[in-house]
Amino acid sequence: MGQIHRLVVDILKPHEPPLVEFTQEIDGIEGVDATTSSLIELDQEVQNVKLSIEGEELDLERLEDAVENLGGTVHSVDEVSCGEYIVEDRPTLQD
Numbered sequence: 001m002g003q004i005h006r007l008v009v010d011i012l013k014p015h016e017p018p019l020v021e022f023t024q025e026i027d028g029i030e031g032v033d034a035t036t037s038s039l040i041e042l043d044q045e046v047q048n049v050k051l052s053i054e055g056e057e058l059d060l061e062r063l064e065d066a067v068e069n070l071g072g073t074v075h076s077v078d079e080v081s082c083g084e085y086i087v088e089d090r091p092t093l094q095d
Contacts, residue, residue, distance in 0.1 A: 002082035004058040010040075011049040013072030019049065022070055029066050031055045048075070054086070 013022060019037055027035040033055040041048040049072075053063065064074050081087065 003056065004060065004080060004082050005054060005056065006079065006081035006086050007051075007053045007058055007060065007063065007077065008079035009051050009053075009063070009077050010075040011037075011051050011067055011072050012046050012075050013049055013067070013070065014046055017070060019047065022049075022072075023051075025070055026051065026053065026063070026066060029059075029062055031057050031059060031062070050078075052079075 017025070019039060023035050023037040026032065026037075032053055034053070036052045038050045038052075039047055040050050060077070067074055079089075
């Protein structure tokens, strides 16, 4: 089975910890080389965050555990890249 090199996940998290701290904590997970988070939606109770993660051998279960330890949940896995290199998404006629 190919190693996971990129994950893009939709996260629901409480307002605390703040997004910067949350992203830094995720970036500290073993195997994670880089992390980008984007606030998608904000309401009174939670933040909806798009989290993009890259690394040599990402572990989805470890990521889910870290998100849960920070009070959040993985709402959906929106993109996964596996193999020897990351294939960039290209527009098609359907797009």
